[in-house]
Amino acid sequence: MPDNWAYVIAAYGLAVAVFGAYWLRLGRREREAAALAAGWRDRAARAARPGPPAARPETTPTGPASRAPRP
Amino acid sequence: MSTLLLGWLAAVGLAAGLVMGFGVAPREVTQGNVQRIMYLHVPAVWVAYLAFTVGLIASITYLAQRRPGADRLAHAACEVGTVFLGVNIATGAIWGKPTWGTWWTWDARLTSVAVVFVMFLAYLLLRGAIEDHERGARYAAVLAIVAALNIPLVHFSVYWWRTLHQPPSLLKPGSSTMPAVIVTALLVNFVALALLGAYFVARRARLLAVEEEALA
Numbered sequence: 185m186p187d188n189w190a191y192v193i194a195a196y197g198l199a200v201a202v203f204g205a206y207w208l209r210l211g212r213r214e215r216e217a218a219a220l221a222a223g224w225r226d227r228a229a230r231a232a233r234p235g236p237p238a239a240r241p242e243t244t245p246t247g248p249a250s251r252a253p254r255p
Numbered sequence: 256m257s258t259l260l261l262g263w264l265a266a267v268g269l270a271a272g273l274v275m276g277f278g279v280a281p282r283e284v285t286q287g288n289v290q291r292i293m294y295l296h297v298p299a300v301w302v303a304y305l306a307f308t309v310g311l312i313a314s315i316t317y318l319a320q321r322r323p324g325a326d327r328l329a330h331a332a333c334e335v336g337t338v339f340l341g342v343n344i345a346t347g348a349i350w351g352k353p354t355w356g357t358w359w360t361w362d363a364r365l366t367s368v369a370v371v372f373v374m375f376l377a378y379l380l381l382r383g384a385i386e387d388h389e390r391g392a393r394y395a396a397v398l399a400i401v402a403a404l405n406i407p408l409v410h411f412s413v414y415w416w417r418t419l420h421q422p423p424s425l426l427k428p429g430s431s432t433m434p435a436v437i438v439t440a441l442l443v444n445f446v447a448l449a450l451l452g453a454y455f456v457a458r459r460a461r462l463l464a465v466e467e468e469a470l471a
Contacts, residue, residue, distance in 0.1 A: 186287060187282075187287045187289065188289040188353040192288055192289055192291050192292055194349050195295060195346040195350065196292075196295060198346065198349070199295055199299070199342050199346065202338060202341065202345075203338070203342070206455065207455075210455070210459060210462060213462055213466075214458070214462050214465070217462060217465040217466045217469055218465065220469040221465055221469040224469055
């Protein structure tokens, strides 16, 4: 039987691509989750500080602040 | 054991597995070098079985005790098991083309493994589809149990029905008829992929914990 090295390379290459993509995806989501957690911690720390409450930032153009009726 | 150490152990194991599969194990007489795909195809399904078994136990634990850690472990193990099962199915198709003359055939083994794969894809979709986290975790746990209970059906399908897929060479009663060097290459690759799977599960479970904390 011929050796069919192309099939061997395809199989191992596909495995490297799948495992590599999953590894990269985990890394990307870890960075996103860490940024999100840091944002929440920052907001909680600001809320715990004495003094007047901080103004809510307008995060997105379609967010609640932009839908509020204008004076 | 830290996740980073697990990752490095997996990397060393994968290098050893490649050396065993391509350097030490000889060219198979009947199939030629295409048989070397088996050093990836077979351990991948063993790791998938292992991950789904962890998912099964963690899901039962979650339903019994409602511990969030068990739910996260079940989620991570089932997701990683699905990745490994996908690699197993794809590499099997690539091996099947030069060996059987077809990428796919609807025989009992291939069909049953495809059903399990689709069930775990449904599990992952279900997890993302239900907004109420507790309800989603409960439904997902039930689905994981039902899906994992199909694994014996996949394994024994080659005995219960007439199939193109050959019967198991190692996970069977009695001693193996394979040469020791091939068995060793399979086992080294299994350990390497199991370490990789454990590394992925550890990272995924930790990520789920961080995400839950951030969104709480």
